[in-house]
Amino acid sequence: MLRKLKLASKFTLILMLVFIGGIFISGAALSKALEHRAEKEVTSQALLLIQAMNSVRNYTSEHVNPLLASRLETEPVFIPETVPAFSATEVFENFRKNETYKNFFYKEATLNPTNLRDKADSFETKLVEQFRNQPETTEITGFRTVPGGEVFYIARPLVIKKESCLRCHSTPENAPKSQLATYGAEWGFGWKLNEIVAAQMISVPSDEVFASARQSLSLVMGILVGIFAIVVLCLNFFLKRAVIQPIKKISRVAQQVSTGDMAADFEQTSSDEIGVLAASFNRMKSSLEIAMKLLNQQSH
Known part of the structure; x- marks a missing residue:
């Protein structure tokens, strides 16, 4: 089932599991x-x-x-x-x-x-x-x-x-x-x-004492749920902006190149792993263009 999910869905699922686990452990300890x-x-x-x-x-x-x-x-x-x-x-x-x-x-x-x-x-x-x-x-x-x-x-x-x-x-x-x-x-x-x-x-x-403790637990757990939810949403937004969207762009360009559109370039906007991957694809595309030119020359 996980293999069929898209990367964004997998990240969301993992974050939700971490969220639920964190809330459960925090609630039990508190x-x-x-x-x-x-x-x-x-x-x-x-x-x-x-x-x-x-x-x-x-x-x-x-x-x-x-x-x-x-x-x-x-x-x-x-x-x-x-x-x-x-x-x-x-x-x-x-x-x-x-x-x-x-x-x-x-x-x-x-x-x-x-x-x-x-x-x-x-x-x-x-x-x-x-x-x-x-x-x-x-x-x-x-x-x-x-x-x-x-x-x-x-x-x-x-x-x-x-x-x-x-x-x-x-x-x-x-x-x-x-x-x-x-x-x-x-x-x-x-x-x-x-x-x-x-x-x-x-x-x-x-x-009364234990009822007050339960009220405090409910209040603190509500605050923790809110904080965790905000953190999960922020992480999910960051992952989509910093990881998912760049990978989608690389995937689209790779599909264009695979159909023969050598004019498409892999956009390199950062120096992180995603940027390194885009640079590697650009080098691969350049190597592919050189190889195709050599093949065309030999065929003529």
């Missing part, structure tokens, strides 16, 4: 780069938030809890602000009241929580079990689909490292009376020192 950038952006947001929540937990543990711990036995109702997990969760819920962050989520997903709002669902339970089965794992990241859309999550294990934490979680007998009065004696007990009891999770919505 898509990967933008996807990596979007994932890095949501990861950065999640890490910032999880560090903020850890700061709230540390402040509660080191400053709030010592001030209020003595009142847990005398108060009729448990003071949840003494619990780092409660403080972090409440602070994050206030943070989510901002319309911009309403789809961000924080949870200390616990298998056996005191407050049932912290109970791990099936997905979170698998993460806690994975942390328990693989103690060397310090962080798990990924994407999951929730009712609000797809989110990127970071999960880290929560380990009981302080004996003071077991006051409320070892046995009901050791727990503050106000805790039993508020939450009962059924949940949140039996924890052990150095045991992984929960997964600290931050979920950041990723749909």
Whole structure:
């Protein structure tokens, strides 16, 4: 099929193949780069938030809890602000009241929580079990689909490292009376020192970030297609002017010479390969004229 095509058509076909290949490779590379950038952006947001929540937990543990711990036995109702997990969760819920962050989520997903709002669902339970089965794992990241859309999550294990934490979680007998009065004696007990009891999770919505990346990809690809198209058209125009048209002229003159019209000359307008070819044809025509004259003289 290619053999039957004219030279101009072959050049156009090659340029189109190069154009399509260039667009495909550029699009794939750009898509990967933008996807990596979007994932890095949501990861950065999640890490910032999880560090903020850890700061709230540390402040509660080191400053709030010592001030209020003595009142847990005398108060009729448990003071949840003494619990780092409660403080972090409440602070994050206030943070989510901002319309911009309403789809961000924080949870200390616990298998056996005191407050049932912290109970791990099936997905979170698998993460806690994975942390328990693989103690060397310090962080798990990924994407999951929730009712609000797809989110990127970071999960880290929560380990009981302080004996003071077991006051409320070892046995009901050791727990503050106000805790039993508020939450009962059924949940949140039996924890052990150095045991992984929960997964600290931050979920950041990723749909908008990746949608923005896709829009950027579409915009950049549109610009690239336009640039490639202009380049291909310019190359095609240049090839026709600099290569195809001179070759066509040489072909027409050669056809005239082949029919005996020795007055036709091969036009040499450049010193490139096309010009060299025209000069070679002129020399060949001159040699042919000399040879024909010699033949005519011999015949006479």
